[in-house]
Amino acid sequence: MSVSITVFLLFIGYIIFSIDKKKENFPVPPILVIIGIGLFFVPYFSQISVTKEIIYHVFLPGLLFVSAYQFPFSDFKRYAGIITFLSTAGILLTVLLLGTLIYAVSLPFIEIPFIGALLMAAILTPTDPVSVVSVLKKSADDDLIADVVEGESLLNDGTSIVLFTFISGIYLQTQSISPMAFIGEFLYVSLGGIALGGVFGWLFSQAIHYTHNKEYQVMLSIILAYGSFNLAEFLGVSGVLATVFAGIMLSFEFGRAIREAHFREALDGFWGVIEISILSLLFLLIGILAADYLIFNYWGLAVLVFAGSLIVRLLVIAGATQLLPVWHKKMSMSECVLVSWSGLKGSVSIFLILSLKATGADGIDLIISLTFAVVLISLVVQSIGVHPLSKKLLG
Structure with a gap:
């Protein structure tokens, strides 16, 4: 992708986010996606090539880090049980149930193998709340829903990627079915990423005390965000979880060091610009x-899969x-509905789709088209619906 593009x-992105500042609850994600679809039909943009590496190694670490360090550690601790369940066992259960449902509803339309249906489910499971969180905080009386949605999205990306890797290996016949092997790999990748991120976050939170220059401190945050991610990937553990826990550890340490408030201001200013820039792109x-995958004959199936x-x-x-x-006292049924609705598909799902596409395997075009369609429906329908739904359920 050229500099001019x-x-x-x-x-x-600047225009759309500027409108968002002036109009309450303006649905930024679907507007940008629809504009992007329109740009595809302009020859200048139709030849854009974006690799999974750009999404994974350039976009994702920045988005994860800014969300993690801004997520108060006290909120994570308060809802740790629910967040941990939803981002681990909840993910596994969701993939199994959704994969079974996809396999069943696809039978009248086209034959998708069961492992292919599970693969689609793994792609569609990670959540990406983006601007939804700010809407939830404005609409709800407390931050419970926004905190659970945001906390879950930070952790479930790592689980989803490990699960996708395992299932895609079976689908592509490069890996045998072995539950024990999956559990061992999952624990190594997840716990290794968490440990690495926690250590890096603590070390860098101590390092900022050695300089009072805000510019240098912000440089350290860039090194922390991308350094922890890439080192973790190099070591074969989860770069996603490493970056997330590096950010959470940094947030925890800042909460104990009031004298570093000026650094948090500098960090917010820098990463605020980075976040909206990455989201725009x-x-x-x-x-x-x-756009290239949306002309196909199974939109009815895509709607069913989304539902x-x-x-x-x-x-x-x-x-x-x-x-x-213990959880029933914290979350009502109305709040469960809103948490469910707020789980948009986004950046990680796109990375997984591009990863599957990069394999060049036979028979994956339909899976790619269906998952792209479901992601787009999710971004448009759920983004637009979250405000009126929250007002109806909690207003």
Whole structure:
């Protein structure tokens, strides 16, 4: 992608985010995605090539880090049980149930193997709340829903990637079915990423005390965000979880060091610009990349899969929170519905789609088209619906 195209896309993002500041609850993600689809039909933009490495190694670490360090550690601690369940066991259960549902509803349309249906479910499971969190905080009386949605999205990306890697290996016949091997790999990748991120976050939180220059301190945050991610990937553990826990550890240490308030201001200023820049590029590129796969004959199936993903997510969340007394007291059924609705598909799903595309395997075009379609429906419908739904359920 050339510099001129990048600048033009950023300019579009600037316009849309400026409108968002002036109009309450303006649906930024779907607007940018729709503009991106339109740009695909302009010859200048139709040849844009974006690799999974750009999404994974350039966009994702920045988005994860800014969300993690801004997420108060006290909130994470308060809802740790629900967040941890939803981002681990909840993910596994969701993939199994959604994969089974996809396999069943696809039979009248086209034959998708069961492992292919599970692969689609793994792609569609990670959540990416983006601007939804700010809407939830404005609409709800407390931050419970926004905190659970944001905390879950930070942790479930790592689980989803490990699960996708395992299932795609079986689908592509490069890996045998071995539950024990999956559990061992999952624990190594996840716990290794968490440990690495925690250590890096603590070390860098101590290092900032050795300089009072805000510019140098912000440089350290860039090194922390991207350094922890890439080192973790090099060591074979989760770069996603490493960056997330590096940010969470940094947030925890800042909460104990009031004298570093000036650094948090500098960090917010820098990463605030980075966040909206990445989001602008990401959503526009999602539209441009998806457009080539959206002319196919199974939009009815895509709508059913989208509806099924919402139902399965609600069943998992409501089942866990309403059956356990300790969680039932914290989250009502209305809040479960809103948490379920707020789980948009986004950046990680796109990375997984591009990863599958990069394999060049036979028979994956339909899976790619279907998952692209479901991601787009999710971004448009759920982004637009979250404000009126929150007002209806909690207003």
